[in-house]
Amino acid sequence: MSREAATRRAFLGRCGVGFGAAALTSLLAREHAAAAGSGSGSNGLPGFPQLPVRAKRVIYLYMSGGPSHLETFDPKPELARLHGQPMPDSFTRGQQIAQLQGQRLACFAPQFPFRRWGKSGHEITEIFPHLGSVADELAIIRSMSTDAINHDPANTLMNTGTMISGRPSMGSWVLYGLGSLAEDLPGFVVLTSQDGRSPQPISQRMWHSGFLPGKFQGVPLRSRGAPVLYLERPGGVSPDRQADVINAVSRLNRAHDTAVHDPEIATRIAQYEMAFRMQTSVPGLVDLASESPAMLKRYGCEPGDGSFASNCLLARRLAERGVRFIQLYHRGWDHHNDLVKFIQGNARNVDQATAALITDLKERGLLDDTLIIWGGEFGRTPMAQKNKGGPGRDHHMKGFSMFLAGGGIKGGTCHGATDELGYHAVEKVVHVRDLHATILHQLGIDHERLSLKFQGLDLRLTGVEPARVVREILA
């Protein structure tokens, strides 16, 4: 065992396991443990997980901007038939409209033919041939519904369960409940990529820990500069010299602790050790050159290109290293105009890599306990939008599609339906909070039990309205 590994073992023996757990020695963490009831001082909250664990980790492929369900997973022949005709008023009366406010609303036919794929016969358009090839792994939900029609609040809702800022993100909640499995990496990692038309802005709020302790926040893994913020040692400071500094800091901190008995000091020492380990582990993690050319080709990426495909490959590497919650944001789905052109370009970049991720995980035996989620903050209108260039579709919140795969999901299922024009989710509607409840359920968490008191309320990811686990798509 290397000296470093020995140090790490010794440290882990002393302080519990890993990133999320290190701070458990602090009073604050003890307080949470006490608040949640009896149980061992394990990694996450005592008593968690309380349900059978179907997934140990999550890879959330967040399609920022709002992909059209009508060009991907939700065939609507009736919409094609009414192409160019006024959208029947019965669908849109009293509904919230985004950029099409005050404009003539006309039906806009789905722009790509659907095909049936696999044994399941999932209907998916031709823009997703690779996803088609793994169709039998996917549970498609065609009846998603959300409450926000603009990107910013819809993103906040999809990630935190509320439109009010300052609440913990999904990944933070999961880490808070279950702790981390990674020894030398953060338990919640975020990667971003962008493509195509007007990439919509995203915000730190979407992976922040809100009122939960800061250790549960998502840590961005960046494609340029230092992969983790401030990971790079200063110029002229070799790894050894950095270790000298950290060792001196820890030694002096320990000495100080004997004088003042401050429980935070032990945590501080642990965090410096963790920081040091990250400086060693992260460069290896992000170095895709160690992957075979065949693997790079399969995902469709080149090392260092910062693409969604690269991020998918990194997601697999993170999953292998025990990272609990991995979230990829791909900014490129806001297709108000030139839908045909932009969605095709975008699909090319996402389709192959997503399918590669699914099959790669499967071959490595990781798909069974990795929950994959694919979807955006909302869908797009059945009506055309013509502001410039070719037609596109506006934001749409009352019906859209997402898919789940892996981690206890029944592949090949198709759940729910929108009406004949793809406007309202009408059958087995799945609200954002139902999706959250389902994700937590697969991780072994009863969503009603994952709560923390804040401003007088027992706040939960799933909020105060009743939320339902989508059992129909579970294996």
Place this chain on the structure above:
Amino acid sequence: MTRSALLLLLVAAFAVTSPTAGLHAAVPKPVDYNRDVQPILSDKCFHCHGPDEKTREAKLRLDNFAGATADHDGTRALSPGKPEESEIHHRIHSTDKEEVMPPPKSHKTLTAAEKDILDRWIAAGGEYQQHWAYVPPVKVSIPAGVNPIDHLVRQRLATLNLKPSPEADRVTLIRRLSFDLLGLPPTPAEVDAFVKDTAPDAWNRLVAKMLASQHYGERMAIGWLDVVRFADTIGYHSDNPRNIWPYRDYVIRAFNTNKPYDRFTIEQLAGDLVENPSLETRVGSAFNRLLLTTEEGGAQAKDYEARYVTDRVRAVGTVWLGSTIGCCQCHDHKYDPLTSKDFYSLGAFFADIQEPIIGKREPGLPVPDETQAKELERLGSVRTALQTEYDGPHRSVEAAFTLWENEALQQVTANPWTFLRPAKAESLGKAKLTVQADESVLASGGKPDKDTYLLEAPGSGQTVTGLRIEALPDGSLPAGGPGRASNGNFVLSEVVVQVKRAGGTTASVPLAGAVASFEQGGFAAATAIDGDKASGETGWAVLPQVNQPQQLVVALAAPLTVAKGDTLLLELRQNHGKGSHTLGRFRISTTADQAAAKRVGSLPFPREITDILKTPADKQNPAQRSQLAAYHKSIVPELAELRQRLAAADKARKDYEEALPKCLVSVSLPTPRVVRILPRGNFLDESGPEMMPAVPAVLPQPTMEGNRRPNRLDLARWIMSRENPLTARVFVNRLWKQFFGTGLSKVLDDLGAQGEPPVNPLLLDWLAVEFADNGWNVKELVRLIVSSETYRQSSVADPAALQADPYNRELARQSRWRLDAELVRDNALATSKLLVPTIGGPSVKPYQPEGYWENLNFPTRTYQNDSGASQYRRGLYTWWQRSFLHPSLVAFDAPSREECTAERNRSNIPQQALVLLNDPTYVEAARALAARILAECQGSIDQRVIWAWREVLSRHPTPEEQSTLKALFEKHRAEYLKDPEAAQALLKTGLAAAPPDQPAPELAAWTSVARVLLNLHETITRS
């Protein structure tokens, strides 16, 4: 009971009750409703049996006596004095899943201790009390000559068998006070002076000195800026900048000048409505503009109007009322006696705030400093003087008026040009063309890069020898026009003239020549008729003479008669293809005069002047006479020079004012927006009743004279009225946290039922009343707190003390905690002496990792860190980008300030280590500290280590500490001597130049030592 048994019990009780409960939860004494019972009922029962009627189960409410004792088919939830006859008693002890309360599906359970409290409460009569925070605070009497804080703290300690800790050593004391009052460490000289000063009033003098420091205001501002959610950007979506920093400086100034808290409050809520509002009070009213706003396309105004109401109500709730009234957006409060009606009527106070609901914020009020105000006044008086001079009288001009009038009338009469009113004006691009009353055509709407305008005018039998195209300025156009390009320019690529005969045939009309009032170099008039209809490379343009009328006169090759029934067709092609170089406003005229068609004539008079001129002088009214005279004055050559000077002075003043710092402030709309109760918070549902401004019904109501609509000033006055039981408690409680690490009631933003009854209610109330009695004197309150012996206690807790009161709620010692994010930075900059201690000014941009803003858009942004003095400012001046706050601030728990934050987390995470180790700010600070070690301490390595240790930690190092650093220094010096390039590389971190006279390996090795010092837990801890 032995002491240790009691402790065990206390710890056990702590572990099983709410994590916010203090030691007092297990103190055996008569049950007190507010302290003991209400927290249990609220948390475990009110959700279904509380104030919210809509979710109430079994029609039973337990939040008041009448509800709890009401008869339900012969049974009562509460039968006073008789637990056996009380349903509560039976239900909480039941083992039947169907019966037991709280029900299993709530995931709430009662501990044995809690059940016992409820039973004892019922047995004692089951009395309810008004919630503690709604009962006006009163002062208990304090024996003369003692500090009231010490008296009230020790009174409790005595009942708990706890003893106060001894006073901390003097080094710790001055560090503590310095961080708490200034947010900066003391210098070693200040430490020495205080340690040596053994006079009895040494502490009081130290306190007074710090309270007088300008840095006090900065320190106090940090917490306030969190709670009001001050930030430099709008928050939603594009998260663009807005002008707001003068408000931050207002807050700093308010604390430094010790502005009474009532005045401070009133100015923020209603600084525009107070009597004689000043620049100062108006800037204070920026408070109402601090909320999140959006520029997102497709956002609905009503949606965001509703969000702004809720945002502001939450703010008032958090900042002043310590109330979670924000919960009432969708329903009546589940725990507190607050209703949706209360929520929306509180929101209605802010319905008058003038603001764009969607879109970019206005620049705001100019906020000159003293020097700037003087300069602005000077420029104003220069302008006024010129205006007076222009106003006249000017005898000779007046004398010449009649003559001019006659000539002008002749010009009008003899005018060979006739305006052509197009019957149709169309853009082939996306522009909207509107024919205006003066026959000019104005373009608006879509702004394509290329466009062709098609104009049609019916014939009237006229003969046409030439066409005139006037390009006219207009206020709606960029840079005043006449073009639609951002600089006001246009390129008219080609003019095509055709005539459509009554018979249906269309013939093109050959053109002979073109002249213009002005030609931009390379864009001559003639190229507009060169026959090249497609190219965008040539054409007529007028830069830089934009924002004034220009004309192009086109001569026809032969006179053309346009008969009745014929149509004159005109195409204006604009093919430049970049930046919308198209005409913004233009007018077509025709002439039958051969000469006129070949030259640029005098500019036509404005239409209204022409009309007046055509009216016989004796029929003109006085207004018309003076309009005519004013027009004459505006063009008469004699005054040209004066006019130019006046225009220049006007521009100088305007430019100066525009360049001044601006701040969004509150301005009232003449008619406030309508605020309705939105059922379930749904803004599409307009069925709810309209709400007038009012304060929550459960609280004492304001007295209002007359029958007018209450406004923000009324709200502010009510908040600060002595009848309001919350305001003083909320502020005192928050302030307490700054000096002891935790509020007296731990939940700073909720003094309601779900908050925590104060550990020491007598103390909180005494301080609250004292604060108000003292004229809301903040410095006096601070002085009172830090003067106490309780404040000066040691913060070292031995394991037993830690066990007895782990959270130090009883204050038998001081607390220790990590410095706030901004102060971590300030401390490093101060000890390295890089700090530039300027107070106030625009927000600054410290080093930030490249690409950190890559996920922002509309527009995309590149962060450019400041250089020079702005790089070394205190942390509170850091540019506060809400969606991506500076990562080193985030690492240390600074909030994004999207929401009001009364309490920051204090986490201890690896990112903090990474920041202190690798952020160039801290490496540079270490470098600068190393340079100071070499320059300011001439001695042995040991002496230098001691010197450096004192600079950073104020105390002497122990021998072990000293030898650890010495060993590190010697090792690294040896390494850097062998590797001078590495030393150079380290010394290049940051913008500050390394002193050239110091040996690099030495400096680099001391930098390692300084890095260790800046990374120590003790360095970033206030103890």
